[in-house]
Structures are given as structure tokens and as C-alpha cells.
Amino acid sequence: MGFLSELVDKLARRPEDIRAENLRHWINTLPDITPLSEASARQRHKVAGVIQNIRIDPRTGRDSLEATITDGSGTLIAKWLGRPKMSGIRLGAGLIVEGVVGTQDGDLVLLNPEYELVPGPEHG
Amino acid sequence: MSKAPTAFKRIMLGRPMSSGELEHTLLPKRLALPVFASDALSSMAYATQEILIVLALAGTAALSVVFPISIAVSVLLAIVITSYRQIVRAYPGGGGAYVVARENLGFTAGLGVGAALLLDYILTVSVSITAGGDAIVSAFPELASHKLGLTIALILLVTLANLRGSKESGRLFAVPTYGFVLAMYALIFTGLVKCIGGCPQAASADHHLDPVSGITLFLLLKAFAAGTTALTGVEAIAEGVPVFRFPQSRNAATTLGVLGVLSISMFVGMSWLTDRTNVVYEHGAELTSVAQVAEAVYGRGFMFYVTQVATALILILAANTAYTGFPVLASILAQDRMMPRQFRSRGDRLVFSNGIVILAIFASLLVYVFDANLTQLIQLYLVGVFLSFTLAQFGTVMRWRRTREPKWQRSATINAVGGAVTGIVLIVVIVTKFMTGAWIIILATPAVMFLMRSIYLHYTDVSEQLADEQRRPVDRRPGNQHMVILVSTVDASVTRALGYARSARPSSLTVITTDRAVHAACRGLARDMEIHLLEGRGPIRPRLKEYLTSRRSELSDDDFLTLLIPEVLQSGSLFEVLRRPGIHRLKGWLLNEPGVQVMDIPLVKQEIDPYADQAHEPARNYAIVLVAGVHNATLQAIEYAETLRPTDLRAVSFGLDPAETEKLGTSWLAAAIPHPLEIDDAPFRDLGRSLLSYIRAFEPDGHNTVVTVVLPEFVTKKSRHRILHGQTALIIKRHLLFEPGVVTVSVPYHLER
Numbered sequence: 001m002g003f004l005s006e007l008v009d010k011l012a013r014r015p016e017d018i019r020a021e022n023l024r025h026w027i028n029t030l031p032d033i034t035p036l037s038e039a040s041a042r043q044r045h046k047v048a049g050v051i052q053n054i055r056i057d058p059r060t061g062r063d064s065l066e067a068t069i070t071d072g073s074g075t076l077i078a079k080w081l082g083r084p085k086m087s088g089i090r091l092g093a094g095l096i097v098e099g100v101v102g103t104q105d106g107d108l109v110l111l112n113p114e115y116e117l118v119p120g121p122e123h124g
Numbered sequence: 125m126s127k128a129p130t131a132f133k134r135i136m137l138g139r140p141m142s143s144g145e146l147e148h149t150l151l152p153k154r155l156a157l158p159v160f161a162s163d164a165l166s167s168m169a170y171a172t173q174e175i176l177i178v179l180a181l182a183g184t185a186a187l188s189v190v191f192p193i194s195i196a197v198s199v200l201l202a203i204v205i206t207s208y209r210q211i212v213r214a215y216p217g218g219g220g221a222y223v224v225a226r227e228n229l230g231f232t233a234g235l236g237v238g239a240a241l242l243l244d245y246i247l248t249v250s251v252s253i254t255a256g257g258d259a260i261v262s263a264f265p266e267l268a269s270h271k272l273g274l275t276i277a278l279i280l281l282v283t284l285a286n287l288r289g290s291k292e293s294g295r296l297f298a299v300p301t302y303g304f305v306l307a308m309y310a311l312i313f314t315g316l317v318k319c320i321g322g323c324p325q326a327a328s329a330d331h332h333l334d335p336v337s338g339i340t341l342f343l344l345l346k347a348f349a350a351g352t353t354a355l356t357g358v359e360a361i362a363e364g365v366p367v368f369r370f371p372q373s374r375n376a377a378t379t380l381g382v383l384g385v386l387s388i389s390m391f392v393g394m395s396w397l398t399d400r401t402n403v404v405y406e407h408g409a410e411l412t413s414v415a416q417v418a419e420a421v422y423g424r425g426f427m428f429y430v431t432q433v434a435t436a437l438i439l440i441l442a443a444n445t446a447y448t449g450f451p452v453l454a455s456i457l458a459q460d461r462m463m464p465r466q467f468r469s470r471g472d473r474l475v476f477s478n479g480i481v482i483l484a485i486f487a488s489l490l491v492y493v494f495d496a497n498l499t500q501l502i503q504l505y506l507v508g509v510f511l512s513f514t515l516a517q518f519g520t521v522m523r524w525r526r527t528r529e530p531k532w533q534r535s536a537t538i539n540a541v542g543g544a545v546t547g548i549v550l551i552v553v554i555v556t557k558f559m560t561g562a563w564i565i566i567l568a569t570p571a572v573m574f575l576m577r578s579i580y581l582h583y584t585d586v587s588e589q590l591a592d593e594q595r596r597p598v599d600r601r602p603g604n605q606h607m608v609i610l611v612s613t614v615d616a617s618v619t620r621a622l623g624y625a626r627s628a629r630p631s632s633l634t635v636i637t638t639d640r641a642v643h644a645a646c647r648g649l650a651r652d653m654e655i656h657l658l659e660g661r662g663p664i665r666p667r668l669k670e671y672l673t674s675r676r677s678e679l680s681d682d683d684f685l686t687l688l689i690p691e692v693l694q695s696g697s698l699f700e701v702l703r704r705p706g707i708h709r710l711k712g713w714l715l716n717e718p719g720v721q722v723m724d725i726p727l728v729k730q731e732i733d734p735y736a737d738q739a740h741e742p743a744r745n746y747a748i749v750l751v752a753g754v755h756n757a758t759l760q761a762i763e764y765a766e767t768l769r770p771t772d773l774r775a776v777s778f779g780l781d782p783a784e785t786e787k788l789g790t791s792w793l794a795a796a797i798p799h800p801l802e803i804d805d806a807p808f809r810d811l812g813r814s815l816l817s818y819i820r821a822f823e824p825d826g827h828n829t830v831v832t833v834v835l836p837e838f839v840t841k842k843s844r845h846r847i848l849h850g851q852t853a854l855i856i857k858r859h860l861l862f863e864p865g866v867v868t869v870s871v872p873y874h875l876e877r
Contacts, residue, residue, distance in 0.1 A: 011686065051805075052804070052805040053802060053803065053804050053805060054785060054802065054803040055791060055801070055802045055803075056789055056792060056793065056800060056801045056802075057798060057800040058792070058793055058796065058797065058798065058799075058800070058801075059798055059799070059800065060798075084789075084793060085793075086786050086789040086790045086793070088786070089789070090782045090783065090785045090786040091782050091785045091803060091805045092782045095780065124577065
């Protein structure tokens with residue numbers, strides 16, 4: 001029975017958990033990357049993740065583009081102020097960002113970070 | 125215990141895969157060969173036999189012509205494979221005949237190839253699986269009376285395997301394909317050895333057939349045409365280039381070469397043995413010709429059964445080629461607006477589930493209609509194959525002439541020769557098979573083309589209407605909102621609807637009812653408001669329609685007229701929907717009423733609402749407009765959301781293709797819409813679940829915090845067109861109905877044509 005229930009558990013594992021595990025493996029293959037779970041506010045970090053949410057705000061005075069990335073251990077919002085543009089920012093793309101991490105409503109955030117787009121673990 | 129059903133689905137179909145895992149389903153050559161070549165290789169199991177059936181008409185003496193005809197077919201096969209090796213080089217992104225024809229020969233040629241291929245994929249499944257059934261029945265004659273049931277059961281089995289996805293299929297199919305190749309070579313080799321001292325003779329060798337026809341040119345051509353079934357499946361590799369590992373073109377070309385060598389050697393070898401063992405095969409024979417050869421060479425021993433099982437397996441699995449090709453083609457056609465958009469997306473296992481299911485249904489239907497009779501089914505086959513061969517090759521010639529890559533003349537010549545040869549064969553196939561069944565396909569192909577063309581025209585028309593500047597929604601202010609609450613019984617959901625409506629500060633707010641008692645009760649509920657009784661008896665629709673029409677006529681075009689439908693739901697179960705079918709039919713009908721928006725205010729009974737008996741205005745109302753693109757219907761829904769005076773208004777899009785997310789963002793910025801847009805990943809393409817978790821982040825409770833989901837819907841003028849548009853809105857409404865604190869509103873955009 002122990003074997004059976006273990007098998008059932010394994011098969012019924014949530015796809016989200018499996019994906020998170022894949023992402024953590026991917027992070028390990030990139031050089032000098034801090035996992036998001038270990039990133040702390042007011043410190044300089046280089047982090048990476050897959051874009052899972054994009055927010056564009058075109059309202060005057062609030063012009064911004066946000067990309068929320070996940071690396072399987074946590075999430076972080078990369079936020080660029082000023083006229084938003086969509087060059088290469090698409091869901092599922094890999095994003096490496098570097099800068100001093102801050103917080104916004106409890107979320108980790110990087111304001112106007114240097115960024116590099118890389119193929120995500122799930123693409124080519 | 126509750127995990128058990130999920131675990132069952134996972135065992136049967138595998139776990140859901142995120143979009144990005146596509147790369148891992150790419151196939152190395154050794155697995156791509158069985159996936160794409162099983163069709164081409166498997167036809168060796170019946171190609172020789174189909175030639176024999178035709179020759180049998182000219183009597184036993186004519187049967188030995190089978191060998192020269194096989195040589196002719198092999199030459200044709202070599203020409204086509206050489207030509208297709210050039211095509212996969214020209215089209216590294218997947219040079220299916222459709223893509224090639226559409227790009228180089230225009231819309232109609234593309235349409236023709238698309239239609240022909242769709243039909244042919246269906247036939248591939250029917251023919252292969254029927255032949256597989258024949259092989260099983262040859263080994264176990266007691267199954268003969270259950271052949272139809274057996275064949276359809278086999279289709280189901282392959283369908284299930286394919287719903288799992290392509291890589292597992294690759295492994296699953298590798299063993300039988302290679303097994304068949306080995307079994308055929310073993311048979312041919314053993315046969316050769318035994319022939320040294322005089323060939324063993326088939327049981328049917330001294331069976332005499334009286335000629336009913338002479339050896340005419342027509343008969344020879346007909347026999348040749350029957351043998352060309354050996355060529356089917358070659359195009360599958362060209363279609364499948366994107367599923368190959370990198371470098372895709374080179375790997376595909378190599379695989380084609382290997383396929384050519386295997387096919388030709390097996391075909392020539394089997395035809396030679398069939399001739400030498402003097403197999404006599406006529407229509408309705410108990411044993412297939414391969415079974416007869418195997419019996420002659422091995423006797424009814426172990427190897428006989430091995431050969432039969434291997435043959436049956438590859439034939440059943442050959443259908444897999446079509447299962448890989450059909451959904452991909454349907455998806456490409458859907459992207460080009462030639463097929464309903466439901467075929468476009470992958471299911472939750474990264475395969476195009478809708479296409480797979482449709483293919484299985486039609487193939488089963490054909491098998492059923494033709495009572496699993498191979499020789500009859502095969503008459504329908506091949507027209508589509510050779511039409512697409514010909515157009516694809518000529519299309520590629522046009523491409524070479526245009527691009528003039530290095531050594532283009534050589535490639536163009538190869539393709540031109542190939543195209544000319546297959547063109548001639550196409551004519552031969554049509555002429556020789558017309559009366560015996562090909563006419564069905566010759567009629568069906570234009571019919572499918574016509575259907576696809578109508579779908580194309582419809583989608584093009586819709587997108588033009590949605591982009592029509594003249595009908596671009598005008599800017600509305602919050603005062604442009606008029607609300608009507610439809611009350612059937614006075615309960616907590618009515619007070620909630622009242623509170624919600626008041627928070628929007630509409631220009632007018634009316635309660636309507638058909639019930640006198642309710643009318644009186646409502647008076648006590650809201651003294652400050654107009655309460656209107658819809659007089660009369662009988663069904664509610666005409667009275668409601670009359671009321672809405674008269675209200676609408678008093679309003680200007682800028683105004684919205686929202687009908688709020690409060691409902692108390694007994695439980696979170698979907699049976700609740702079935703309990704009150706009337707209300708759902710009413711909502712569906714209201715969608716067609718021009719100028720009316722329908723808002724659902726559900727209250728799940730288990731909810732704890734401290735304000736159940738008073739019209740409490742929610743403090744926060746987050747409006748979410750679901751968008752899929754930037755067009756008039758979306759813009760109108762945004763204008764609508766503004767009139768609700770929400771605390772926060774944003775547009776949200778879920779689960780788009782990565783490339784589309786960038787496009788949507790860019791057009792959002794270009795349209796200068798003064799609201800934020802969020803694009804959220806739905807990594808498992810489960811829109812409902814992604815939307816729910818997004819909404820729950822607002823923690824709506826229904827009384828203080830409400831989330832309003834605004835759904836732009838476009839309503840087609842003709843109801844038969846509705847099937848061409850995804851039922852996404854319906855699916856969303858079903859998911860949200862039992863979600864506490866969520867209000868959904870449909871903002872229909874009526875198409876004029």
C-alpha cells in the first residue's frame with residue numbers, strides 16, 4: 001500500500017510544483033545568479049527568471065512597464081519607469097536583471113534594472 | 125482518495141505540460157523515423173497485394189507482372205523522395221504541401237492542398253487500421269466476424285495514445301516500426317535462402333483464376349496506380365520538420381533518405397517473393413498476401429505469427445502519422461483562418477487535442493460506412509496524396525526560381541521532374557480509380573475547399589468589422605449608465621444587486637418584476653426607486669423584450685442599459701445550473717438583444733453576508749476587462765467598465781502565445797487606451813484556473829470588496845456562425861458563477877454582417 005499511495009502522490013503532483021522544480025534546475029545552470037528565495041531587500045543581486053506576468057501602464061505620469069519573473073523559488077517584479085516599450089518582453093521569456101532590490105507592497109522589486117533577455121529553460 | 129481521479133487521468137494521458145516544455149518533445153532521428161515513416165513503411169504490407177488484386181482480373185498468368193510493376197513504383201518512389209529531400213531543405217520551418225502551395229501558388233492552390241490533405245489524413249487512419257485488422261484476422265481467423273468492432277476499437281486505442289503527446293508516441297511507436305522492418309527483412313532473407321533450391325510455394329499457388337479481362341494497358345496502369353499506395357506517407361516528414369531535433373532540415377532529409385532505402389528494398393523484396401512463391405490473391409481471400417508468403421516460407425510456425433503481429437502493429441501505428449500530421453495541419457489552417465479557431469490551440473498535453481478527436485471520429489465513420497473493407501477504402505485513397513505531391517513540388521520550383529540560392533537550378537530541376545512525374549501519376553490514379561470510388565474524393569475535395577473558403581471569408585469579415593473606424597466606440601462618461609434589476613424573488617441577492625447598482629451611481633435605476641407579490645415586497649425594500657411591473661401573463665421573454673426596447677428607444681446611443689440578474693445559488697455544484705434552465709436560456713437570449721448588457725450578481729448561499737437584508741454599497745469594486753486583442757469589442761467593454769465607477773480598472777489577458785503577448789502590448793500602447801493592461805501567464809493553458817487565482821488575489825467577499833469581470837463578446841448575425849467563435853466567454857462564466865464576490869457582465873458587440 002505504501003508503494004501505491006506514493007505512486008498516486010507522484011502522479012497527482014501538481015504541475016505547478018513540477019514546473020517550479022524545472023525552473024530551479026535552470027537557475028542552477030546560469031552563472032552568478034542568486035535564487036529569488038535568497039534575495040533580500042536593499043542588497044545588490046543578479047537574479048533570473050521566466051516572465052509570468054507583464055503589466056503596462058500607459059497613464060500619463062504613471063508610464064511604466066513591469067515584468068514579474070519567477071525562478072521556482074520566488075518572484076520579483078522588474079519595473080521600468082517612463083514610456084513603456086515591448087521590445088522582446090513576452091511571456092515565457094527568460095530575463096536576467098541586476099540591481100539593488102527594493103520592496104513594493106511586500107513584493108521584491110527592481111527599479112529600472114539592467115536587463116538581459118535569454119532563452120527560457122522551456123525554449124530552445 | 126480525492127487524488128485518485130487525477131492520478132487516473134495522469135496515467136492515461138500523462139501530466140499537463142507547460143508551453144515551454146515543447147522543446148523536450150522534439151524528436152531525435154531514431155524516434156522521428158518511426159513516428160513519420162510508419163505510414164510509408166506500413167503500406168508495404170498491402171501495396172503488393174493491391175497490385176495482385178488488379179492483375180488477378182487478367183487471370184493467374186498475369187500475376188507475374190507484379191514484379192516489373194513494383195520496380196516501376198520503386199522508381200517513382202525514388203524520384204519523389206529525392207525531390208522531397210530538396211523540399212525539406214527549402215522549408216526548414218516545416219514545408220508541408222499546404223505551406224508550400226499557399227506561399228508559392230496562391231490562395232486557391234493552398235485551399236486545394238489543405239482540403240486534399242485533411243481528407244487524406246482521415247483515409248490514412250481508416251486504411252491503415254483496416255489493413256491492421258486484416259493482418260490480425262489472417263493470424264486468428266476466428267476473429268473474422270468481429271472485424272468491424274475490432275477495427276474501431278483499434279482506432280480508439282491509437283487515439284488515446286496520441287492524446288498523450290508526441291514524444292511518448294515516438295518511443296511507443298519505435299519498437300513496432302523497427303520490429304516490422306526486421307520481420308520483413310527476416311522474411312525476405314529466409315525466403316531468398318530457401319529459394320536457392322527452388323522456391324517454396326504458397327498454399328494458393330495452384331489455385332487457378334480465369335481471366336475476365338486481357339492484359340490491357342488500362343489494366344497495367346490500374347495495377348500501377350494501386351501500387352503507388354507505397355508512396356503515401358513520404359509527405360509526412362516534410363510536414364513534420366518542426367518536430368525534429370536541430371538541425372531540423374538536415375535531420376529530416378537524412379530520415380527521408382533512410383526511409384527511401386528501407387521502403388524500396390522491402391517493396392522490391394516482398395514483390396519478388398510474392399511472385400516466386402506464386403501467391404494467388406483475389407478479392408475476399410482469407411489470408412493477406414504477406415500472410416501467404418510468410419506461411420510458404422515459415423509454415424504455420426512461430427515466425428509466421430511474429431510476422432503477422434509485427435505487420436498488424438505497424439499498420440495500427442501507421443495511423444499515428446496522420447494523428448501527428450492532421451492536428452498540426454488543422455492548426456496551421458486555423459491560423460490562416462481556414463478552419464475554426466478551436467483547432468488552433470494545443471490541449472493540456474501540448475498536442476492539438478481537438479484535431480485528434482475530430483480525426484478519430486471521421487476515420488471511424490469511414491470504416492463503419494465501408495464495413496472495414498480495405499480494397500474499397502483504398503479506392504478513395506491516393507488522389508489527395510498525389511495532388512499535394514504535385515502542387516508541393518511545383519510550388520517549391522517557384523520558390524527556387526524566386527530565391528536563386530546557390531545551386532538552385534539543380535534543386536529546381538529535381539523538383540520539376542518530381543512534380544511532372546507525380547502529376548502524370550495523379551491523372552493515372554484519377555482515370556483508373558474514378559469509377560471504383562475516387563469520385564467520392566473528387567466531389568468531396570471541392571466541397572471541403574468551399575467550406576474552408578467560407579470560413580476564411582467569415583473571419584476576415586469579422587476582423588474587418590471589429591477594426592472598423594466608423595464603428596469605433598465613442599468615449600462615455602459614468603453618467604451614461606442606466607440599470608435595471610430583474611427580480612423574480614426577493615432575497616439576499618436582490619439587496620446585494622441594489623447595493624452594487626447604487627455604488628455605480630447610474631443615471632437611472634429601475635427594478636422590474638413580473639410578479640405582483642414581488643412588486644409589493646420591493647416597495648418596502650427601496651422607497652426611492654422606480655419599481656415597474658411587467659404586466660401580462662405567459663412567458664417572460666416578450667414582455668421583457670418590449671420593456672427593454674421601449675427603454676432603449678428613450679436612451680441615446682452613448683448610453684448603456686444594463687440588466688442585472690440577481691441569483692441565490694444553493695451550492696457550488698454545477699447541478700445548480702441544471703436546476704434553473706430557464707434563467708440560462710433567458711441570459712443566452714438576452715445576449716442577442718441589441719444595446720443591452722447582462723450582469724450576473726450571484727450569491728452563493730453558504731456565503732456569510734452581514735448586510736444580507738440591506739442594500740449595502742461595496743467599498744471597493746475592481747473592474748477587470750478580459751481582452752484577447754485590441755478591437756472595437758474590447759474598446760466598447762472598456763468604455764462600459766468606466767461607467768461603473770470602479771475603484772480600479774484594468775484590462776487583463778491570459779495565456780496567449782508568447783509572440784502574441786508582445787503584439788498585444790504593442791497595439792495596446794498604440795491605441796493609447798488610458799488604462800493599465802496586464803498579461804498573465806496561463807502556463808497550463810487552463811484559462812479558468814488562471815483567472816480564478818488572479819481574482820482571488822483581490823480577496824472579494826461580495827459585500828465590501830467586489831470584483832467585476834467584464835467580458836467583451838461579439839455576437840454574429842447568423843447563429844450558424846457562432847460555432848466558429850470560441851465559447852471562451854461561456855467557459856469563463858461557468859467558472860465564475862460560484863465564486864463569491866464576483867460579478868460578471870457581458871458586453872455584446874453586435875456584428876452588422
